Amino acid sequence: MKSIKVLLVDDHKLLLEGIDAMLSNLEFIKIIGKATSGEEAINEANDKNPDVVLMDIIMHGMTGIEASKWIKEQNSEIKIILISSDVSEELVQLAIQAGVDGYLPKNVDKKTLVEAVKTVHDGERFFSKDVTKVVMDAMYNAKNKPKSKPTKSSELTNREFEVLQQLALGKSNHEIADELFISVKTVETHKGNLMAKLDLKNAVDLVKYAIKNKIIEI
Template sequence: MKPDNKIKVLLTDDHKLIREGIEAMLSNTPDIEVIGSVGSGEDAVNYVREKRPDVVLMDIVMGGMSGIEATRWIKDLDPSIKILLVTMEISKEYVSAGIKSGVDGYLPKDIDKKMLVDAIKQVSRGERYFNEAIMKLVFEEFYTHEKLKSPINKLPNDLTKREFEILGLVASGKTNKELAEMLFISIKTVETHKTHILEKLNLKNTNELIKYAIKHKIISIDSL
């Protein structure tokens, strides 16, 4: 972008009043120019097909095509076009769906001029614009989602304390000898424990034990 070129912005909102409000807000900024203003997602996509704005301010809730859907289309046409979603309230579904469709930022509708200008400049530079509230929301969703989808690991609870302890260490790659040394017991004892573990878990050897341990998340793949 040449320094004398303003950032070309397209406004999309089915409320004319809001479009005009935003346009007024941006009217006196030196680096930003509103080059268009449309009232539907379809129009936004068509507009982008002909003229190429740098940034699209997109309302989420509109009659017809939603802002999310329009975003998908526009990003498919030209991923370099930056899209800022604008929304009344921050909702989980919209944030997640918006991210999936490839938006570059999220704005509340009650934004002030400075934030708006900052956001537009930021995404036009290729950065993203998400405020704390959004990130917190994403975190919450991520947290509950990740937690719920974690499978319940059946525990081989007929193992004794010592056996359990050894199970973890064997799975992490320790040899019998190493175990004997680090636990201050003889190799024979380690072998006995291991034999019992293999019996109880119905396994054949250390190799199967490792696979068992990974499958049942006794050790994690990340730690490998």
């Protein structure tokens, strides 16, 4: 059996090595490369032409969803499985829109991970039970879900909008401060104001909001 060439992508090296350990001892899977960012994943996919890419979603810089779209545009034959601790409806829908072939939670067991790699390599989609439930629940509740008033990004100040863009691109407080020529404390203040205005809890929610509202494109 010809080996399935796999590219691993995660900005947390411990998790990257953990996935590597689960797959590297299998005869039919060959780890051909590792990347720690979406930008690096695009370059590695272009250079090494993997059969399957296993990639985190929320990373420093470009998100896995953005990187998936770029990789698919370069080579639609490459199969992509996103792995995330967040299996929310918004992220799952964005992942599907980006054309990914699978979606798994980060606590996935070895058996399911291997099954997912083999399934997408064979040309089929693979979504874990948790992810499938999210999709089915969203479809079932879509007609009955009351429409909530959307928060308009136009309600943000110009500076808040700039900070939101930078946060959504995965930049740190210090990087944003340098980019916008403001203090780190001011960045933190803007972050607090953004989360209050948009009714969001953390930076991950800000990324999802920015993608959904096309503040950053996928």
